[in-house]
Amino acid sequence: xxxxxxxxxRGDANGGEFKEYTVETQPGMVVxxxxxxxxxxxxSDLAVRWNCKAGKCGSCSMxxxxxxxxxxxxxxxxxxxxxxxxxxxLKAFPIIRDLVTDVSWNFEQNKRIAxxxxxxRDADGNHRMMQEDVDRVQEFRxxxxxxxxxxxxxVLRDHKKHDQFVGPRFMIRLAQLDMHPLDTxxxxxxxxxxxxxxxxxxxRCCTEVCPEHIQITDNAIIPMKERVVDxxxxxxxxxxxKVFGSKKS
Amino acid sequence: MVDVSELQTxxxxxxxxxxxxxxxxxxxxxxxxxxxxxxxxxSLLGKAHTVMAEGGMAAALGFTDERDNWKVHxxxxxxxxxxxNQWRMAELHAKEAPERVRELEDWGAVFDRTKTGLIHQxxxxxxxxxxxxxxxxxxxxxxxxxxxxxxxxxxINVHMECTVLDLLKDGDRVIGALxxxxxxxxxxxxxxxxxxxxxxxVGKAWRVTSNSWEYTxxxxxxxxxxxxxLMDCEFTQFHPTGMVWPPSVRGTLVTEGVxxxxxxxxxxxxxxxxxxxxxERFAPETADSEEEANRWLKGDKSARxxxxxxxxDVVARAITxxxxxxxxxxxxxxxxxxxxxxxxxxxxxxLPSMYHQFKELAEVDITKEPxxxxxxxxYHMGGIKVDHxxxxxxxxxxxxxxxxxxxxxxxxxxxxxSLSDLIVFGKRAGEYASEYAxxxxxxxxxxxxxxxxxxxxxxxxxRESGENPFVLQENLQAIMNEHVGxxxxxxxxxxxxEKLAEWSKQIDTAKAHSTAQYNAGWHTALDLRNLxxxxxxxxxxxxxxxxxxxxxxxxxFEGEREEWGKYNIFVWRGNDxxxxxxxxxxxxxxxxxxxxxxxxxEDLESGKVxxxxx
Numbered sequence: 001x002x003x004x005x006x007x008x009x010r011g012d013a014n015g016g017e018f019k020e021y022t023v024e025t026q027p028g029m030v031v032x033x034x035x036x037x038x039x040x041x042x043x044s045d046l047a048v049r050w051n052c053k054a055g056k057c058g059s060c061s062m063x064x065x066x067x068x069x070x071x072x073x074x075x076x077x078x079x080x081x082x083x084x085x086x087x088x089x090l091k092a093f094p095i096i097r098d099l100v101t102d103v104s105w106n107f108e109q110n111k112r113i114a115x116x117x118x119x120x121r122d123a124d125g126n127h128r129m130m131q132e133d134v135d136r137v138q139e140f141r142x143x144x145x146x147x148x149x150x151x152x153x154x155v156l157r158d159h160k161k162h163d164q165f166v167g168p169r170f171m172i173r174l175a176q177l178d179m180h181p182l183d184t185x186x187x188x189x190x191x192x193x194x195x196x197x198x199x200x201x202x203x204r205c206c207t208e209v210c211p212e213h214i215q216i217t218d219n220a221i222i223p224m225k226e227r228v229v230d231x232x233x234x235x236x237x238x239x240x241x242k243v244f245g246s247k248k249s
Numbered sequence: 250m251v252d253v254s255e256l257q258t259x260x261x262x263x264x265x266x267x268x269x270x271x272x273x274x275x276x277x278x279x280x281x282x283x284x285x286x287x288x289x290x291x292s293l294l295g296k297a298h299t300v301m302a303e304g305g306m307a308a309a310l311g312f313t314d315e316r317d318n319w320k321v322h323x324x325x326x327x328x329x330x331x332x333x334n335q336w337r338m339a340e341l342h343a344k345e346a347p348e349r350v351r352e353l354e355d356w357g358a359v360f361d362r363t364k365t366g367l368i369h370q371x372x373x374x375x376x377x378x379x380x381x382x383x384x385x386x387x388x389x390x391x392x393x394x395x396x397x398x399x400x401x402x403x404x405i406n407v408h409m410e411c412t413v414l415d416l417l418k419d420g421d422r423v424i425g426a427l428x429x430x431x432x433x434x435x436x437x438x439x440x441x442x443x444x445x446x447x448x449x450x451v452g453k454a455w456r457v458t459s460n461s462w463e464y465t466x467x468x469x470x471x472x473x474x475x476x477x478x479l480m481d482c483e484f485t486q487f488h489p490t491g492m493v494w495p496p497s498v499r500g501t502l503v504t505e506g507v508x509x510x511x512x513x514x515x516x517x518x519x520x521x522x523x524x525x526x527x528x529e530r531f532a533p534e535t536a537d538s539e540e541e542a543n544r545w546l547k548g549d550k551s552a553r554x555x556x557x558x559x560x561x562d563v564v565a566r567a568i569t570x571x572x573x574x575x576x577x578x579x580x581x582x583x584x585x586x587x588x589x590x591x592x593x594x595x596x597x598x599x600l601p602s603m604y605h606q607f608k609e610l611a612e613v614d615i616t617k618e619p620x621x622x623x624x625x626x627x628y629h630m631g632g633i634k635v636d637h638x639x640x641x642x643x644x645x646x647x648x649x650x651x652x653x654x655x656x657x658x659x660x661x662x663x664x665x666x667s668l669s670d671l672i673v674f675g676k677r678a679g680e681y682a683s684e685y686a687x688x689x690x691x692x693x694x695x696x697x698x699x700x701x702x703x704x705x706x707x708x709x710x711x712r713e714s715g716e717n718p719f720v721l722q723e724n725l726q727a728i729m730n731e732h733v734g735x736x737x738x739x740x741x742x743x744x745x746x747e748k749l750a751e752w753s754k755q756i757d758t759a760k761a762h763s764t765a766q767y768n769a770g771w772h773t774a775l776d777l778r779n780l781x782x783x784x785x786x787x788x789x790x791x792x793x794x795x796x797x798x799x800x801x802x803x804x805x806f807e808g809e810r811e812e813w814g815k816y817n818i819f820v821w822r823g824n825d826x827x828x829x830x831x832x833x834x835x836x837x838x839x840x841x842x843x844x845x846x847x848x849x850x851e852d853l854e855s856g857k858v859x860x861x862x863x
Contacts, residue, residue, distance in 0.1 A: 040720070057295075
């Protein structure tokens with residue numbers, strides 16, 4: 001039975017330090033299992049947020065050897081044998097305790113985005129949408145709200161523009177609504193002004209860390225930027241589109 | 250002594266405890282009815298176990314097969330539940346699920362589509378027709394996110410990472426709850442005119458479970474302590490297909506959708522063994538050869554369903570037997586093979602999260618190799634007794650919906666009936682809790698009750714030394730795994746009860762180190778009481794029910810006993826503080842419902858039976 005040493009950040013808003021713990025490992029273990037062993041054997045008060053342990057709920061986001069990851073999907077055998085694994089909380093959000101950060105800001109952003117304004121149902125009481133028209137929307141709806149993309153976004157992490165940019169997670173929420181076949185809301189003015197499409201400078205860091213492999217930048221943010229540009233910087237094309245019926249230009 | 254008037258106090262008309270599908274749907278309903286609504290989540294919003302549901306939600310929309318209707322769904326549900334379900338709940342569920350699903354679509358849910366643009370429905374165990382509205386194999390995520398996004402703009406007050414410790418009473422009525430914030434460990438007093446419990450199940454009483462840390466039977470225990478009755482607790486569902494390897498993910502769910510889309514179960518000899526386990530009741534509607542099963546899969550409407558799609562109790566027992574008799578897989582499961590049944594691209598498209606899960610967690614490519622699977626504790630059919638129409642418990646002002654409530658599923662739940670349960674009865678609970686709030690004032694909080702609750706909670710932190718709460722929880726799981734498993738005997742259950750009693754003496758010796766701030770050890774210690782009450786109710790029920798029905802299997806009392814089909818088992822807290830239990834005769838069902846439930850399918854579909862039912 002092999003052993004593994006973890007360097008875990010312990011502390012709260014007032015500061016803290018890394019502490020080392022060594023635990024026994026089993027085949028197939030992930031970093032979150034290691035943290036649970038530490039809780040059971042060495043530090044029962046170690047704060048770590050988790051739920052499903054299968055990559056489906058997006059609770060156990062943390063920075064592992066400096067990279068934002070889900071603790072439940074980071075297998076120990078992807079690290080060198082004997083390598084110490086460093087685990088610390090997400091950097092872009094205020095620390096509560098140990099590995100737990102205050103991510104409530106993200107939940108506030110959702111309120112800034114207007115809800116789906118749904119077309120009426122067809123006469124038989126059903127909605128109709130073709131699969132090819134919802135494939136892209138479904139890609140965005142795979143998002144598990146782990147907020148890893150928010151954590152690596154330079155606009156938030158380095159430039160702290162939290163009041164001006166909702167971040168990649170909510171860019172895909174916006175795009176998902178804008179591309180939803182049943183939606184009738186005009187979202188372009190808000191996308192530009194309140195939600196801050198212009199802030200993203202397309203470094204694709206968000207896409208790289210997405211555990212659901214959503215093409216955040218290429219499929220959501222860039223198209224939204226283009227829609228804003230078409231509207232505000234090419235008003236004639238927008239007018240023609242509006243008059244001759246292209247959907248929500 | 251804590252001064253209760255100095256505690257943080259939050260007042261609502263309706264307080265909903267639990268923020269999975271049922272809780273969210275209840276909160277949307279009550280806030281839509283103009284009630285000031287509070288929604289308490291043990292975790293962050295959107296992380297509740299609903300998110301893990303994969304296959305879909307059952308609703309007789311009739312889009313994929315036009316022969317489907319509520320009567321067939323109702324009949325399937327009753328048959329799956331071995332006729333121990335509450336008839337009226339099964340009726341309401343089958344009738345109202347389609348509209349609840351359409352409503353989700355109005356709110357932005359994006360289900361997979363048929364070729365004509367309607368909601369595509371998937372086949373699932375025990376459902377006669379393809380009936381499950383789904384989004385790939387992540388339907389739970391679609392449901393919870395849709396409700397979450399719909400709720401955001403409806404003025405619901407969401408209290409995240411807040412755990413409720415106890416319900417508060419004024420006389421007979423529930424009038425609020427005491428909880429603590431995970432972040433700070435501070436206590437919070439909720440006052441409400443009515444309370445909805447939507448707190449989920451009790452999977453964490455077992456070692457091998459698909460449930461996460463949250464599912465410690467909180468709702469069951471709190472309702473029990475508040476004087477409510479529990480019902481059908483002996484019926485605990487082991488999902489036939491959980492992961493078995495590697496050890497760290499043992500128990501994690503593998504969706505029934507794999508079998509719905511053609512996956513087959515094989516033992517180590519390569520034999521497709523389910524043909525040997527078809528129960529008499531289902532034989533007329535189940536294929537008896539591989540050839541027929543394959544024709545069914547291709548859409549031949551004259552062919553019968555493959556035996557892999559029998560109800561979960563049947564499949565779970567079959568797997569257990571194969572393993573016990575030495576025909577299991579390398580790590581003690583059986584093989585679930587989709588690789589030889591579908592092209593790789595189809596597997597990735599229809600079952601993306603299964604592909605992902607096995608690839609990342611087990612290093613298995615399910616488009617090339619079979620999965621190793623075995624039973625995992627998944628769901629609790631039993632729970633808090635509720636009125637079938639209003640979802641009110643036996644305590645005034647207290648409502649329950651979703652997994653923590655009992656009645657819809659009887660002795661065994663069909664896959665896909667859980668998500669639809671959440672939205673049908675979540676809505677009803679929200680509706681009637683609102684109505685109750687209209688007719689009742691906020692009650693008066695009993696300071697002594699609050700103080701006693703706080704004393705118990707802080708005791709774990711204040712004592713000098715004591716047992717490790719994680720170890721205590723593991724010990725309980727070992728008892729339940731050993732004594733209250735998938736097959737049970739009276740002797741094992743009796744011993745289990747003794748061990749539980751012995752174990753429970755240690756609960757109040759648990760020691761949580763450090764401060765109350767986001768302290769996992771303290772949280773685990775606080776949940777132990779709830780695990781104990783729920784486990785005891787389950788074990789007592791299992792000991793009393795001397796037959797094998799649905800998910801409850803007694804090797805010392807094989808087969809369904811007609812006599813036992815007349816009874817539900819109830820558990821409550823006696824005046825002496827001890828757990829009481831009795832079997833009670835089931836009321837006679839509505840005549841028409843009874844006819845539909847027991848009809849043969851030809852008579853039902855030809856209109857010979859049930860034609861008058863609206």
